[in-house]
Amino acid sequence: YEAVIAEQPGHAKAQRRLLGAREHLDWEARYRKGVQAYDRADWAEAEEILSQVVDHDEGYAGGDATDKLGEARRQLDLQRLYEEAKGHEAQEQWSEAVSLYVKILIEDSDYRGVPALLAHATRQQKSQALYHKAQEYLAAGSWEEVVKTLQELTSLDPAYKDSATLLAMAKRQKRLHELYAQATQSLNEGDWSSA
Numbered sequence: 001y002e003a004v005i006a007e008q009p010g011h012a013k014a015q016r017r018l019l020g021a022r023e024h025l026d027w028e029a030r031y032r033k034g035v036q037a038y039d040r041a042d043w044a045e046a047e048e049i050l051s052q053v054v055d056h057d058e059g060y061a062g063g064d065a066t067d068k069l070g071e072a073r074r075q076l077d078l079q080r081l082y083e084e085a086k087g088h089e090a091q092e093q094w095s096e097a098v099s100l101y102v103k104i105l106i107e108d109s110d111y112r113g114v115p116a117l118l119a120h121a122t123r124q125q126k127s128q129a130l131y132h133k134a135q136e137y138l139a140a141g142s143w144e145e146v147v148k149t150l151q152e153l154t155s156l157d158p159a160y161k162d163s164a165t166l167l168a169m170a171k172r173q174k175r176l177h178e179l180y181a182q183a184t185q186s187l188n189e190g191d192w193s194s195a
Contacts, residue, residue, distance in 0.1 A: 002018060027053060027056060027057070027060070030049055030052060030053055031049075031050075031053050031060060031061060031065055033049055034046050034049035034050040034053060034065070034068070035050075035064075035068065037049060038050070038068045038071070038072060041075070043072045043075040043076045043079065044076065046068065046069075046072040047069065047072040047073055047076055050065050050068055050069040050072060051069055053065045053069075054066050054069050074107065077107075078104055078107055078108060078111055081100050081103055081104050082100075082104060082111070082112060082114070084100055085097045085100035085101050085104070085117070085121075088100065089117075089121060092124070092128065094121050094122075094124045094125035094128055095125055097117075097121040097125075098118065098121045098122055098125050101114050101117055101118040101121060102118065105118065123156065123157065124157075126156060127153055127156055127157045127160045130149055130150075130152055130153040130156070131153060131160060131161060131163060133149050134146055134149040134150050134153065134163070134166065134170075137149060138166070138170070143170055143173045143174035143177050144174055146166070146170040146173075146174070147167065147170045147171055147174050150163055150166055150167040150170055151167065153167075154167055182194075183195050
């Protein structure tokens with residue numbers, strides 16, 4: 001078409017077809033650039049470019065552009081969920097992290113080590129819940145419950161915060177409470193030497 005136009009500058013049909021051919025080449029180059037971004041897992045760039053291609057022609061490259069665009073968007077969603085979950089972990093918001101890791105695993109069972117991250121977050125969530133429960137029992141002076149809860153916590157995570165120190169203190173308080181109850185009972189029964 002360029003050769004025809006060079007010989008006949010006013011050839012309108014050749015000019016229209018040249019524009020169409022150039023547009024096709026532009027879209028082909030854009031599509032290839034999107035596929036390259038897709039192949040190197042640059043999901044944001046792939047999504048940006050391929051969405052333009054699909055907006056132009058939904059069936060471009062036999063639907064391959066649409067398929068790749070869908071996968072790029074899925075990967076971006078997984079990436080967003082992953083980063084959000086890591087942010088919750090950093091703030092020790094374990095329930096939120098667990099919920100997001102489960103969503104990720106539903107989409108991709110092997111995504112970026114999420115199975116191990118989920119297991120860790122679940123342990124931390126349980127440890128955190130036990131610690132808070134122990135704190136409530138501690139505030140209420142329920143020494144037996146404090147001891148049971150902290151024993152469960154230290155068996156799950158021996159180094160969790162100050163749980164080992166709290167457990168030793170709770171055991172001591174529980175024993176003192178038991179001794180006091182025995183002494184009071186002996187006193188009430190008139191057993192002065194035992195009291």
